[in-house]
Amino acid sequence: MSKKRIGILVSGRGSNMESIVKAVQRGMVSYDVAVCISDRARAQAVVRARDLGVSVQVVRKRDYARKDAFEDAMADVLDAHRVDLVVLAGFMRLLSPHFIRRFPNRIVNIHPSLLPSFPGLDAQAQAVRHGVRISGLTIHFVNEGLDSGPIIFQYPVPVLPGDSDEDLANRILKYEHEFYPRVIDIIVAGAFHLNDRRVVLDLKIKGMFTSA
Ligand code: GRF
Numbered sequence: 001m002s003k004k005r006i007g008i009l010v011s012g013r014g015s016n017m018e019s020i021v022k023a024v025q026r027g028m029v030s031y032d033v034a035v036c037i038s039d040r041a042r043a044q045a046v047v048r049a050r051d052l053g054v055s056v057q058v059v060r061k062r063d064y065a066r067k068d069a070f071e072d073a074m075a076d077v078l079d080a081h082r083v084d085l086v087v088l089a090g091f092m093r094l095l096s097p098h099f100i101r102r103f104p105n106r107i108v109n110i111h112p113s114l115l116p117s118f119p120g121l122d123a124q125a126q127a128v129r130h131g132v133r134i135s136g137l138t139i140h141f142v143n144e145g146l147d148s149g150p151i152i153f154q155y156p157v158p159v160l161p162g163d164s165d166e167d168l169a170n171r172i173l174k175y176e177h178e179f180y181p182r183v184i185d186i187i188v189a190g191a192f193h194l195n196d197r198r199v200v201l202d203l204k205i206k207g208m209f210t211s212a
Pocket residue numbers: 012013014015016017045089090091110111112173176
């Protein structure tokens with residue numbers, strides 16, 4: 001059987017993209033990275049992806065008159081690469097229903113907080129400012145809202161006294177890199193089912209907190 005294929009959407013630094021590609025290259029997961037799409041030509045992620053030998057395409061919003069044309073261009077690249085799952089990794093745009101309908105339950109995102117707490121930008125700074133003792137990360141399906149889709153996986157990370165936003169961000173990021181490649185492996189294999197908005201994983205993985 002041929003390997004499942006993912007497409008990764010990025011806008012910035014690309015450290016999650018890199019951790020996914022390295023997991024693939026080390027044979028730790030069973031899928032391939034077919035393509036990486038950046039909506040910013042100068043993103044660090046573009047350089048990183050090229051250095052890792054991943055096929056990268058830049059698709060910029062400003063080159064299209066309308067948002068749906070921009071999103072169609074990205075979706076066409078993903079289709080051309082026969083992608084089974086779309087993986088957002090620091091992709092800084094809200095995708096419209098138009099795009100999401102082309103990949104039903106086939107888009108995942110990672111967010112650096114325990115959703116539904118602290119959606120949107122600067123989740124780690126929101127957590128520090130709020131004074132929570134535990135934050136963490138959430139991997140979820142993308143729906144039409146902001147960071148509001150069905151939750152696949154969460155991992156708690158402590159907020160320590162005196163933490164700066166950056167301290168917390170770095171502590172969470174380490175776990176993002178550890179878990180995102182593995183959770184993608186389960187989802188791209190189709191080893192889950194959806195019970196309303198509850199995601200039930202058919203595979204149990206050691207060290208992971210998943211729904212029952
Ligand atoms: C990560 O913290 C991720 O949770 C959030 O955006 C950041 C992306 O970082 N969605 P990177 O580009 O993967 O380094």
